[in-house]
Amino acid sequence: MLSKRWTPALQERQRSVKNKRFQFVYAAALCVAAVLAFGQAWAQAPAFDENAAIGVLSGGASPIEKETVCRELRQKGTPASVPALAAMLPNPELSHMARYALEAMPFPEAVQALRDAVGKTEGPCKAGVITSLGARRDAEAVDLVAPALKDANVDVARAAAGALGRIGTKRAAKALLAYEATAPESLRPALAEGLLAAAERLAKDGENGKAAGIYKELQQDAWPMNVRMGAFRGLMDAKPGKAPKRLLAALQGDEPMFRDMAAQIVAETKGATDRYAAALPTLPVAAQAALLRGLAERKDPSAHAAVSQALQSADPAVKVAAVKALGVLGAAEDVPALTGLMGADDAAVADAANASLTSMQAKDVDPAVANAVGGATPAVKAKLLELLANRRAEQAVPLAVASLKDADAAVRGAALSVITLLGKQEQFADTLASLSTAADSSERSSVEKALIGIASRGGDATVASALDALNGANTQTRVSLLRVLASTTQPKAMEPVLASLDDADETVRTEGAWAVISAATEMGKNPETKQRAVDALNAVLAKSQNNDVRQRAQEVLGSFK
Amino acid sequence: MRVAIIREAMTMTKAVSGGRATRRQFLKGAAAAAAGMVVAPNIVASAALGSGDRAAASERLTVGVIGLGERGQYDTGAFMSQPDTQVVAVCDVMAERRNAGKDLVDARYGNKDCAAYIDMLELLARPDIDVVLIATGDNWHSEASILAARAGKDIYCEKPMSVAIAESRALSDTMRRLGRIFQCGTQRRSIGNFRFAVDLARSGKLGNLKELHAQEAAGMPPINEIVLPAEAEPSREQFDWNRWLGPALWRPYNKQYPTRGFWSSHLDFSGGSITEWGSHTVDLCQWANNADDTSPVEYWQEGERFIGRYANGVKLVIRTGLRFGTCPVRFEGDEGWVETGDSGQMETYPASLLQERHFNGGYPSDNHVRAFLDCVKTRQQCVSNAEVAHRSISACHVANICKRLGRPVKWDPVAEACIGDEEANRLRSRAYREPWYL
Numbered sequence: 001m002l003s004k005r006w007t008p009a010l011q012e013r014q015r016s017v018k019n020k021r022f023q024f025v026y027a028a029a030l031c032v033a034a035v036l037a038f039g040q041a042w043a044q045a046p047a048f049d050e051n052a053a054i055g056v057l058s059g060g061a062s063p064i065e066k067e068t069v070c071r072e073l074r075q076k077g078t079p080a081s082v083p084a085l086a087a088m089l090p091n092p093e094l095s096h097m098a099r100y101a102l103e104a105m106p107f108p109e110a111v112q113a114l115r116d117a118v119g120k121t122e123g124p125c126k127a128g129v130i131t132s133l134g135a136r137r138d139a140e141a142v143d144l145v146a147p148a149l150k151d152a153n154v155d156v157a158r159a160a161a162g163a164l165g166r167i168g169t170k171r172a173a174k175a176l177l178a179y180e181a182t183a184p185e186s187l188r189p190a191l192a193e194g195l196l197a198a199a200e201r202l203a204k205d206g207e208n209g210k211a212a213g214i215y216k217e218l219q220q221d222a223w224p225m226n227v228r229m230g231a232f233r234g235l236m237d238a239k240p241g242k243a244p245k246r247l248l249a250a251l252q253g254d255e256p257m258f259r260d261m262a263a264q265i266v267a268e269t270k271g272a273t274d275r276y277a278a279a280l281p282t283l284p285v286a287a288q289a290a291l292l293r294g295l296a297e298r299k300d301p302s303a304h305a306a307v308s309q310a311l312q313s314a315d316p317a318v319k320v321a322a323v324k325a326l327g328v329l330g331a332a333e334d335v336p337a338l339t340g341l342m343g344a345d346d347a348a349v350a351d352a353a354n355a356s357l358t359s360m361q362a363k364d365v366d367p368a369v370a371n372a373v374g375g376a377t378p379a380v381k382a383k384l385l386e387l388l389a390n391r392r393a394e395q396a397v398p399l400a401v402a403s404l405k406d407a408d409a410a411v412r413g414a415a416l417s418v419i420t421l422l423g424k425q426e427q428f429a430d431t432l433a434s435l436s437t438a439a440d441s442s443e444r445s446s447v448e449k450a451l452i453g454i455a456s457r458g459g460d461a462t463v464a465s466a467l468d469a470l471n472g473a474n475t476q477t478r479v480s481l482l483r484v485l486a487s488t489t490q491p492k493a494m495e496p497v498l499a500s501l502d503d504a505d506e507t508v509r510t511e512g513a514w515a516v517i518s519a520a521t522e523m524g525k526n527p528e529t530k531q532r533a534v535d536a537l538n539a540v541l542a543k544s545q546n547n548d549v550r551q552r553a554q555e556v557l558g559s560f561k
Numbered sequence: 562m563r564v565a566i567i568r569e570a571m572t573m574t575k576a577v578s579g580g581r582a583t584r585r586q587f588l589k590g591a592a593a594a595a596a597g598m599v600v601a602p603n604i605v606a607s608a609a610l611g612s613g614d615r616a617a618a619s620e621r622l623t624v625g626v627i628g629l630g631e632r633g634q635y636d637t638g639a640f641m642s643q644p645d646t647q648v649v650a651v652c653d654v655m656a657e658r659r660n661a662g663k664d665l666v667d668a669r670y671g672n673k674d675c676a677a678y679i680d681m682l683e684l685l686a687r688p689d690i691d692v693v694l695i696a697t698g699d700n701w702h703s704e705a706s707i708l709a710a711r712a713g714k715d716i717y718c719e720k721p722m723s724v725a726i727a728e729s730r731a732l733s734d735t736m737r738r739l740g741r742i743f744q745c746g747t748q749r750r751s752i753g754n755f756r757f758a759v760d761l762a763r764s765g766k767l768g769n770l771k772e773l774h775a776q777e778a779a780g781m782p783p784i785n786e787i788v789l790p791a792e793a794e795p796s797r798e799q800f801d802w803n804r805w806l807g808p809a810l811w812r813p814y815n816k817q818y819p820t821r822g823f824w825s826s827h828l829d830f831s832g833g834s835i836t837e838w839g840s841h842t843v844d845l846c847q848w849a850n851n852a853d854d855t856s857p858v859e860y861w862q863e864g865e866r867f868i869g870r871y872a873n874g875v876k877l878v879i880r881t882g883l884r885f886g887t888c889p890v891r892f893e894g895d896e897g898w899v900e901t902g903d904s905g906q907m908e909t910y911p912a913s914l915l916q917e918r919h920f921n922g923g924y925p926s927d928n929h930v931r932a933f934l935d936c937v938k939t940r941q942q943c944v945s946n947a948e949v950a951h952r953s954i955s956a957c958h959v960a961n962i963c964k965r966l967g968r969p970v971k972w973d974p975v976a977e978a979c980i981g982d983e984e985a986n987r988l989r990s991r992a993y994r995e996p997w998y999l
Contacts, residue, residue: 064788067810071786075987096994097810103992106983128995135727135990135999155996162998189711196738226713229740260940261740267941293939392916421916 086113134163165194168201266294277306296325327356335368370395378408629662633696703728721840727990731999745950748929754920762849768896775842784833789815844953
């Protein structure tokens with residue numbers, strides 16, 4: 001029906017794009033819109049003439065013209081325009097646009113017009129008028145709106161339930177409650193939502209007892225799950241003193257949705273941490289896991305002991321929840337237990353321990369983790385080194401250097417990862433030394449990455465060290481050092497790299513050329529170094545006989561254009 | 562009919578006491594509401610099948626999708642990529658999109674089981690659906706989410722979550738009132754480079770925050786209230802015009818209205834360039850300023866920029882011209898700054914703040930969807946929950962009000978009202994077209 005509400009007007013307009021009057025209106029509307037849209041926009045629109053607007057509303061103007069006027073009255077209308085708007089409320093074609101203006105008007109004449117319209121409207125218009133009174137939270141409208149709960153039109157009845165809920169006075173709540181026993185099924189969801197809204201408002205207004213009464217009623221099994229859950233949450237807000245007892249009961253209950261919601265409410269509220277902590281070990285395991293989540297989120301350190309204790313649980317879900325909670329609440333004293341769990345057979349436990357140790361913010365966690373490195377198995381030792389690096393711990397680098405000669409490849413790999421991330425010039429020599437002891441090409445590549453990492457932070461000193469190291473180095477080491485030097489793109493560093501294009505050793509010539517291309521690719525991104533990149537690539541093209549190298553050099557050169 | 566269907570859904574829901582396992586019972590036994598359904602296949606068969614890397618049916622969350630434009634289809638893919646979901650129904654007022662959505666889902670599951678609806682109320686009435694993805698136009702975001710909450714669903718809704726401040730306030734209140742889980746599609750809260758930038762700001766590594774820069778969408782038409790000439794209205798089957806308009810002021814059909822390039826700059830349907838990207842970028846600034854429960858207390862315009870000042874003195878700068886792709890932000894403190902965007906590129910001062918970190922570009926929603934699904938299971942609040950998203954979009958709306966009035970606006974974030982400016986306060990809400998109500 002709604003889509004037909006403007007049918008006569010629409011049909012007329014569809015016939016008459018040629019209709020001059022409509023063309024004029026449309027053109028005028030577009031002009032207004034265009035003026036509104038550009039430059040400093042709405043503020044510079046032509047002055048609003050309310051008398052003219054009232055004339056449009058009261059005359060034979062088209063719905064589009066009236067709607068345009070209502071948009072402006074919404075923002076600028078005075079009590080003078082209310083009578084014209086009020087006259088439109090019973091008209092299905094015009095009612096909504098009138099409310100569009102009236103609902104926003106802050107003066108009593110506007111709300112009185114809406115009240116007066118309740119008795120003059122029916123069907124959709126009445127539903128709209130009632131909704132607007134609800135939006136205004138008009139306490140004086142309760143007695144006008146309440147009878148509409150029994151309206152034969154379900155949209156009107158629903159609007160009444162919603163409006164009474166929004167108004168939320170004791171009288172409004174009473175009207176909703178009075179209808180609860182006899183309300184048809186079709187209205188009960190809207191009635192429930194109205195009651196929840198009313199209870200919320202009552203609690204805000206200090207009527208906590210009345211709010212709690214409504215919430216208790218809506219927790220009955222007869223109501224849908226979302227209503228019951230909403231009522232449960234509302235009851236905790238209305239009666240915070242009794243919340244811990246009720247939340248613990250819900251945690252122990254057999255409804256998972258309420259259990260998890262209770263845990264979330266624990267997370268969002270304050271107080272009674274000791275009570276929750278004391279109850280934690282007595283709860284079923286699913287409730288323990290949920291409560292641990294809640295205690296972690298509320299970040300109250302007084303829950304720490306209980307959470308640490310839960311780490312001993314035999315239940316995997318509880319253990320994981322406890323480990324995660326220590327990521328928030330944990331202290332240095334928890335580090336040994338957590339590092340021990342990094343090697344757990346249960347991957348969920350091991351991963352959680354790693355994540356918690358990474359995120360723990362407590363004092364002295366870094367030294368505690370570092371202390372654990374010494375006695376750890378190789379697998380855990382590798383994880384701990386990476387963990388320290390991720391924490392940006394100052395202990396990470398010396399431990400990594402000491403581990404460069406570890407017998408375990410995973411530990412050496414982790415040590416190189418640490419140096420890649422955090423290593424500085426001071427670690428250059430030790431890292432370079434491990435180049436000659438690398439077990440295979442993969443490890444050699446990791447050493448190169450570590451050296452490149454150092455070079456990115458080491459500046460001129462590292463370049464100087466790398467240049468010195470070139471003297472007397474074997475082919476493999478020379479190639480690695482050329483890559484390290486090329487990664488800096490510094491002119492001084494690039495000299496031996498470019499010189500390698502003429503080296504007697506073919507391996508050095510080829511790998512040097514690749515290093516030049518790599519450096520040129522980076523230099524080409526910066527306008528200040530682009531010419532150096534072009535020159536370097538041209539040098540490669542002039543000197544290299546390797547087809548792959550030449551092809552790639554030309555591709556990179558082409559990309560600069 | 563509408564209310565009867567919702568009532569039926571609620572009656573069925575209450576008939577067996579809650580919990581996810583109980584909802585699964587519906588999956589095996591419920592019949593779809595037939596009235597008005599365009600395609601109504603058997604909803605049981607494939608939903609109950611588990612295979613490969615997918616969770617068993619009893620562990621899966623069933624999904625209904627409302628709105629299947631480009632973004633809706635993308636998000637649907639993100640939901641379907643999760644092993645513990647099953648998309649069982651789609652809904653769109655446009656036949657072309659509705660059919661494309663059904664085809665997308667059916668192709669993924671290798672069957673014809675996905676139901677397709679014109680009317681979202683019929684989809685919402687299905688008791689076997691646990692969560693809904695809402696990717697309609699902005700005009701519907703708040704009302705569709707509220708309707709979904711009334712029907713007992715948990716909701717992932719695309720941004721921006723409202724066209725007016727009062728709408729998202731009502732949305733947030735409703736989610737809490739009915740115990741629903743809500744995630745706004747501000748997925749940059751779940752993307753590495755943005756999270757890292759926010760962490761730099763919140764952890765004090767930039768020093769005391771001074772300015773937070775949020776890019777508004779570039780290249781959009783100026784915001785307007787243009788009225789288009791009437792055209793012949795398509796059949797409801799092809800395009801349900803009345804339902805597309807929803808709570809907005811009615812007007813005769815014109816095929817331009819439903820095009821995104823048009824409606825996203827029309828005040829009846831969106832908030833233009835400021836809400837289009839601000840719902841992401843202002844949101845990130847709010848997060849960086851640890852201001853998820855508030856918003857700036859005054860707004861003014863400086864040239865093309867809109868400035869907001871928080872109570873803690875930090876400035877929010879809504880502007881263009883930032884680097885690194887779409888939706889960029891820049892956070893400035895007295896000891897450093899960070900700037901990043903959808904390219905994944907990031908620049909910091911000092912450069913050492915970045916410390917070898919590299920981020921991928923793009924703006925995938927998979928992690929954001931995953932986080933939402935996890936919250937549905939644990940009932941934890943999502944990172945982009947309704948209140949957080951409401952506060953962010955409120956800041957955008959007040960900036961728009963400032964723009965509209967052409968004067969500074971003072972804002973009380975507790976009362977959520979403009980101070981001493983009646984005209985500005987009138988623009989906080991819009992009367993909904995009956996029968997829709999907040």
